[in-house]
Each structure stands twice: as structure tokens, then as C-alpha cells.
Amino acid sequence: DGGVKRTLTGTGTVPTNDGRTVQVTITYVDSLAGTARPASYVTTTVVDVRRARPVLLTQVIQNPADGLRFLGTEVTRVARKKGDQVDAEGLAPRVANFANWQSSPAGLTFHFPEYQLGGAGLRAYTVPWSRARLVLSAYGERLLA
DSSP: OTTOOEEEEEEEEEEEEOSSEEEEEEEEEEEETTSSSOEEEEEEEEEETTTTEEOOHHHHBSSHHHHHHHHHHHHHHHHHHTTOOOOGGGGSSOGGGGOSEEEETTEEEEEEOTTTSSSSSOEEEEEEHHHHGGGBOHHHHHHHO
16 A cells, blocks of 8 residues: 555454354455545354354355356345346356355345445345255255254
8 A cells, every 4th residue: 555544444243153153244444545435345254163163155055166156146136136236247156256155044145345246335135045055065054054
């Protein structure tokens, strides 16, 4: 940043602590002096309490390539129901595109940073369990559903 004043502010929350997993969401804003507007970011983690290890999405879905393709289609469906447009490239079946995820009683929620799906602002979409279960691995089913 060439010595320009930068301010990071953020908030961490624990939306899930169910005895199987502890899940953390961190949202933060990067304000760089002289820029038109601050940039917003989101990051998440899911920890398997019994194993005391982070859980990767590729561990909880059966076939990562097909599973990510399916989840991208489902996120698009949920976004369109809300009236949101989605840039398909942001949902291409790459692990990095789905890095920020968590489970909830409603399903698997995917968080997206600004511009990943097109446009400013953080976004989150929940794929209902009735659909998400179709791609869960046995481990994912035991741990999350």
C-alpha cells in the first residue's frame, strides 16, 4: 500500500457450536486512504470438534468436481429466487469459489466476497438440506446434517 494509511475492522461470530462442529464467520472491511470506497471480505471456518481439525468442503461432499458443479447450480437457483443476478464464473467448480461455507439447520450456506458473483457487497446463499444432502459424503452426513 506504499505507506498509505490502512484500517482493518471486523467482526467474528460463532453461528454454530453444536458439539460436533464449531463454526466461525469473520467479516471485515479494508479501508485504504484515498480509495473510492472500502472493500468488504468474509472468511469462514468449520472445525470438527472430535478430531480438533478444520473441515474442508471437499471432505464433506462425495465427488468434489461434480459436487461443486451441483452446488453452483443450486446457489444460482437460490440467488435467482431472491432476485439476485449471479456471475457464473464466480461459481465455476473450483474449490476456491466455495471456500467460505458453513452448515445450519436450514442447509449449507455459502458466503461470497464482494465482486465474486458480480457487484459490490457480501452475499450468502443457503442450499437447503433437501438438495445439499444429494452430494454429501458419509462423513458430511454424520458431521453436518
